[in-house]
Amino acid sequence: MPVLQTFDLTKKYGKLTALDNLSLTIESGHIYGLLGPNGSGKTTTLGLILGILHQQSGTYEWFNGQYGDKARMKIGSILETPNFYPYLNAMENLKITSLIKEAKDVPYDDLLELVELSERRYSKFRTYSLGMKQRLAIAATLIGDPEVLIFDEPTNGLDPQGIAEVRDILKKIADSGKTVIMASHILDEVEKICSHVAIIKKGKLLATGPVGSILTSDPICEIAAEDMEKLHVFLLNAPYVKKITPVKHFYECTIDDSVNVAFINREAFRHDVMVTHLVGRKRRLEEEFLEITKNN
Amino acid sequence: MLEIKSLLTKSKIIQLLTLEYLKFKSNAVITMLIILFVALFPFIILAAKDMFSNVPPPLPSSAVFFEFPTVWDYQGYVGNWMLYLFVGFIGIFLVTNEVSYRTLRQNIITGLTRTEYFFGKLLTIIVIALGATLLYMLSTIIIGLLHTSGVDFELIFDNNFASSRFFLMSMGYLSFGMMLGFVIRKSGLATFIYLAYILFIEAIIKWTAFSLLNSDTIKSAINSDTKPEQISFSNIINYLPMNVIEDLHPNPWLKLPDNFMKVSKEVDFDILVPTSMAVIMSILYILLFIFLAYRSFIRRDI
Numbered sequence: 001m002p003v004l005q006t007f008d009l010t011k012k013y014g015k016l017t018a019l020d021n022l023s024l025t026i027e028s029g030h031i032y033g034l035l036g037p038n039g040s041g042k043t044t045t046l047g048l049i050l051g052i053l054h055q056q057s058g059t060y061e062w063f064n065g066q067y068g069d070k071a072r073m074k075i076g077s078i079l080e081t082p083n084f085y086p087y088l089n090a091m092e093n094l095k096i097t098s099l100i101k102e103a104k105d106v107p108y109d110d111l112l113e114l115v116e117l118s119e120r121r122y123s124k125f126r127t128y129s130l131g132m133k134q135r136l137a138i139a140a141t142l143i144g145d146p147e148v149l150i151f152d153e154p155t156n157g158l159d160p161q162g163i164a165e166v167r168d169i170l171k172k173i174a175d176s177g178k179t180v181i182m183a184s185h186i187l188d189e190v191e192k193i194c195s196h197v198a199i200i201k202k203g204k205l206l207a208t209g210p211v212g213s214i215l216t217s218d219p220i221c222e223i224a225a226e227d228m229e230k231l232h233v234f235l236l237n238a239p240y241v242k243k244i245t246p247v248k249h250f251y252e253c254t255i256d257d258s259v260n261v262a263f264i265n266r267e268a269f270r271h272d273v274m275v276t277h278l279v280g281r282k283r284r285l286e287e288e289f290l291e292i293t294k295n296n
Numbered sequence: 297m298l299e300i301k302s303l304l305t306k307s308k309i310i311q312l313l314t315l316e317y318l319k320f321k322s323n324a325v326i327t328m329l330i331i332l333f334v335a336l337f338p339f340i341i342l343a344a345k346d347m348f349s350n351v352p353p354p355l356p357s358s359a360v361f362f363e364f365p366t367v368w369d370y371q372g373y374v375g376n377w378m379l380y381l382f383v384g385f386i387g388i389f390l391v392t393n394e395v396s397y398r399t400l401r402q403n404i405i406t407g408l409t410r411t412e413y414f415f416g417k418l419l420t421i422i423v424i425a426l427g428a429t430l431l432y433m434l435s436t437i438i439i440g441l442l443h444t445s446g447v448d449f450e451l452i453f454d455n456n457f458a459s460s461r462f463f464l465m466s467m468g469y470l471s472f473g474m475m476l477g478f479v480i481r482k483s484g485l486a487t488f489i490y491l492a493y494i495l496f497i498e499a500i501i502k503w504t505a506f507s508l509l510n511s512d513t514i515k516s517a518i519n520s521d522t523k524p525e526q527i528s529f530s531n532i533i534n535y536l537p538m539n540v541i542e543d544l545h546p547n548p549w550l551k552l553p554d555n556f557m558k559v560s561k562e563v564d565f566d567i568l569v570p571t572s573m574a575v576i577m578s579i580l581y582i583l584l585f586i587f588l589a590y591r592s593f594i595r596r597d598i
Contacts, residue, residue: 047597050404050405051404051405051410052401052404052405052597052598053597053598054595054596054597069299069409070407070409072404072405072406072407073407075407077405077406079401079402079405080398081398083397083398083399083401083402084397084399084402085319085323085397085399086397087322087323087324088319088322092318095318096315096318096319097406099311099314099315099318100315100403100406100407100408101406101407102311102407140406
């Protein structure tokens, strides 16, 4: 069942198109990463689907429209920064969230335990470190046991320990079976936590699908021969070579998972191509990400 | 319509008011404004005992400040200033505080609809206006009882709906402040415009309009050396919003006999808006402020 569908969402700020006809479908149970460089439209997307920004065109629908305007009651979200009343303590702030969510019997102890803030529960929010604020925000998203959780750059600005702590909590939440939508510009984070990913850049959707098929790429092979033209013809005719990119003195080819370097070497020899350089490697995720974002 | 119906349930109203209470019960600025208002408003008129021991004619004595029925007018006028200086700001800060803490958007993200959020603010200013009116009634009755000899029930409540007018006046300042909060969203700028508009911007508009409306009459009067008999500029300029709201409880001295306050017989203009018109126009302006605030809030990105 789709939890969220967007249809051609477009958001403009003056002349700048922050989001350009974005169409996404997020299914129940997905841990969905919105991946893109800073300023690519991730937060704009979240702002639109959370009803705080108005789109110029397009629509979106939560839960097939069954909750209408009250869909956000079933969603726990953080957008950009953790937003709380600075002069109130953690408990008072969480109670405000509970009142809005109309949540009864909220397990405050467990929530605070999960985000490791039990001891600071009566400290004013303004005295918290950024990491603590972020963790309190995560606790607040869980109030009312929402079906969907939305996190926007959850580890942004945290120190390494804070990042580790937050990721740990996110993993626990992801494992609990809830649908999670997470915006991030950090590939590693998306890869470690998410099951699905949408890559956006300059407001355009570049690719979407399971993390495995989008980001875990086919192997790469660097290949050179005495006669580069002959090699090129050979590569063009080989069905297992998906893409050929000339790099300095060799070609960089994306090859099918089913073949290996030895096989290519044998085949080249069979076609009378004398290979002088042949290296097989897995493409790193960063390269794949850059590859997807570069060409658009 | 469906949404309005769901807003007007007892449980929704209680939820939204509780929410506002939890948010602001320990907000330093708002609690300070309320404390100052409650601490000053009932007693400040007593200072007039010393300040105005010799009152100018045609007032008989400063006793009118404290006696029924005129105490309603004088305490109402004191309240006018107190509402302006303390209570109207609450309307601003209820909104701008939440904009700057970004809790306004968080409340929406967490689950309130924009209409619910707005309705919560509206309910809050209504409750504050009711509280201010209650304070006005209690303080006026106590001061009156302490200073009037031979009181009877009729005399006490011979006040031309002073409490209702006080409630409207409270709503006037609060809804004006709330509108500035929603439209301007920045505490500093909204506060400045609130203060400046009521103190002098409206007066500037008023007198600019006055001189424009009457420029021909004034010129011809200067040229022909005759008395400006025709200056009967319409009282329209008296109907600017804060002017009518202030005139719900104006300076009682301005109501004194014509020959005392009117500039001259030739210049025919009213200093005050008639009370019934002030009431009607205030209601219209309050509704307008609420409408403008709501429209701005619904339409904008937050």
